[in-house]
Amino acid sequence: MAELAELALRFLMIGALAFGGGGSALPIVERLAVAETHWLTPQQFAAGVGFAYATPGPVLILAPFIGYQVGGLAGALVSTFAVFLIPVLLAGAAAGIVGRLRSATWFKGFGSFAAAAAIGLLGLTLYSLAKPLILLHPGLLLGSGVVFLAAWRGISPVSLIAGAILVGAVSGAVWGTD
Amino acid sequence: MQTPIAVSLGRLSLVLLRLGALAFGGMGSTLALLRSELGARRGWITDQDVAEALAITQTLPGSTGVQVVAYLGWKLAGWPGALIAPFSFVVVPAAMMIAASAALVAIPDVPATRGALLGIQIAVVGILAANMLKMARSTAKGRILSTVLIGGLIIGALGSAVVAVLSMGMLGAMGAMRKQRGLNDG
Numbered sequence: 001m002a003e004l005a006e007l008a009l010r011f012l013m014i015g016a017l018a019f020g021g022g023g024s025a026l027p028i029v030e031r032l033a034v035a036e037t038h039w040l041t042p043q044q045f046a047a048g049v050g051f052a053y054a055t056p057g058p059v060l061i062l063a064p065f066i067g068y069q070v071g072g073l074a075g076a077l078v079s080t081f082a083v084f085l086i087p088v089l090l091a092g093a094a095a096g097i098v099g100r101l102r103s104a105t106w107f108k109g110f111g112s113f114a115a116a117a118a119i120g121l122l123g124l125t126l127y128s129l130a131k132p133l134i135l136l137h138p139g140l141l142l143g144s145g146v147v148f149l150a151a152w153r154g155i156s157p158v159s160l161i162a163g164a165i166l167v168g169a170v171s172g173a174v175w176g177t178d
Numbered sequence: 179m180q181t182p183i184a185v186s187l188g189r190l191s192l193v194l195l196r197l198g199a200l201a202f203g204g205m206g207s208t209l210a211l212l213r214s215e216l217g218a219r220r221g222w223i224t225d226q227d228v229a230e231a232l233a234i235t236q237t238l239p240g241s242t243g244v245q246v247v248a249y250l251g252w253k254l255a256g257w258p259g260a261l262i263a264p265f266s267f268v269v270v271p272a273a274m275m276i277a278a279s280a281a282l283v284a285i286p287d288v289p290a291t292r293g294a295l296l297g298i299q300i301a302v303v304g305i306l307a308a309n310m311l312k313m314a315r316s317t318a319k320g321r322i323l324s325t326v327l328i329g330g331l332i333i334g335a336l337g338s339a340v341v342a343v344l345s346m347g348m349l350g351a352m353g354a355m356r357k358q359r360g361l362n363d364g
Contacts, residue, residue, distance in 0.1 A: 015240050017343055020317060021205070022241035023309055027339040043295060044282060050298040051278040053305055056201040057271030058241035064272045068279035076276045084264060087240020088248040092260030094234045095252035105358045106351040111237035113350025114343045116318040117330025121339050122310040124331065130303045140300050147304025152312075157305050158202055164301035165294045172293015 003071050004078050010037070011063050011082035018087065020115030022060035027121035029062060030128060039070050046129050050164075053157035060084070185222055185254045191266040193220075194247060199270035201243065208243040216250065223250055244268060326350070 010032045018025035026049065034045050048065040055061060060083050067079030133140045147160055197215055201208045209228060216222045227250060235245035244264045251263025285291050318327045326346050333342035 013340075017340060018239045018241065019343055019347065020313070021236070022243075023204070024313060024317075025241075026306070027334060028343070031339040043299060046299040046302050047282060047295055048275075048279070049306065050302040051275060053302070053309075055271050055274045055278075057198055057268055058243050059204075060241045060244075061268060061271045061275050065275040065279040068276050069283070073276070076272070076279070080268065080272050081265075084241065084244055084268060087238065087245050088261065088264045090238045090240065091231075091235050091245035091248035091264075092252045092257060094238060095231070095249045095260065096257075105354045108237060109350035109352070109354025110347040111350070112317075112323065113326050113353070114239075114347030116323040116326040117333070117342050117346035119310060119313050119318055120327035120330035121334040121342055122306065122313075124334050124339070126303065126306055126310065129299070129306065133299060133303065136296075140296075141303070143297075143300040144303035144307070147301045148307045149304075151305045151308035156202065160301050160305060161298060164297035166297075168297020168300070169290040169294040172296065173288075173290040176289050176293075 004074060006037075007067055007070055007075055007079050008082045011067070011079045012086060014060070014063075015083045015086040018060065018118075019111060020118040022058045024115060024118035024122060025060060026062075027118070027125045029060075029066075030125050033066050039066055042128065042132055044069065046132075049129070050161050054161035185259070187255055187258055187262050190251065190255055190259055191262050194251075194263045194266040195269055198267040201267070201271070205243050209246065212246065212250065222254055227253060 014025060014028050014032055017028050030045065034040050034042070040048065048062050049059075051065060052059050052062040061080075063079040063083040064076035067075035067077070069075075071078065130141065130144070133144070143164075147164070150160060151157065193215065197211055201211055209232065212223075213225055213228050217225060217228065228246065231246040231249035231253075232242070235242050235249055238245060244267060247267045248260045248264040252260035254263070314324075314327060318324055326349075330342045330346050333345060
C-alpha cells in the first residue's frame, strides 16, 4: 500500500513538472523514479525508454512500465492515472476557460523557459544512459551514432528499436556480451 | 466559449481507444491522426480546434499529445469527455508497456536476451540524442532560450532536475512580466 501511494505521489509530481511535453520529462522521471528510489536499474530504465519510444502513444507511457516493476498490475494502473491526471485536468480546464492561462504573460514566460531548461536536462539523461555503455566498451557508442543519424533522418523509433533488438540478440547469441 | 457538441461517451471512448493503438511516431503523427480521424472522417472537430488545442496545451506541463486529446474531448463532451478521451487513448500503449515490463522480468537471462537489451541501450542513446536536438531546434529557439537550455543542464547537473525546471520557469515569468510592464509604461 505504501508503495502504491508513493508511486502515485511521484508520478503526480512528474506529470505536474513535465513542461515541454513528455519527451522532455525523462530527466524528471529518472530523478524521481529511478535515482531517488532505485525502483529500476539503469539498464531497465534504458529498456523502458526504448519501449516508450517504440510503442504508440506518449513517451510518458513509461509510467506503467516502471509501475509494473514496483507494484505489479496495480502499480502500473496507479502510475498511469497519476502521470496523466494533472495534465489532463489542466487541459480540460484550459478548454473550459479557452486560454485564460495562456494569455497570462507570466505563464507564457514560465512555460517557455521551463521547457527550454527541461530540454537541456535531457543532456543529463543522455549521459546517464550512455555511461554504462562507455564503461562496458566505448566502441558501443559507434552504434548509438549510427542510430542517431538514422533517427535524425526520420527513421521511426519502432524500426530502430526492433533492429537493435534483432542485431543485439544475434550478436549476443554468437559472441556473448562479456 | 463554444457549446460542447454531443458525441456519445461510449463512441468517443472506442474511437480514441483505436487511435491510441495507431499513434506511433510521436506528436506529429498523433496530430495528423486526430485531424484525419476526428476531423475529416467524422466531422467532430475542425483543423482549427486541433491548432487551438495544441497552442494552449503546449504551455501546460504534461504529455502534449494526451492533452490535445483531453482538450478535444472537452469540446466534444464536456468534462466527462475530457477525462474519458485521454484515458481511452492511453489504454493500448499502457497495455503494451505492461507486457514489455512483464517480459523483462520473465525472459530467461541468456546471451541472446542480454544482447537484445544491450542493443536497446545502444539505440536509445542515439534516439534520445536525435530527439533532444530536434526539440531544442523547435522549442528553444534564439539566444535567450539556448542560454536557458544550458542553464537548465548546469543546474540539473549541480542540483536537481526539479529545481532546474522550476527556477528557470520563474525566471521566465519574471522576465515576461517585466517586459510587459515596460511596454505598458512606454
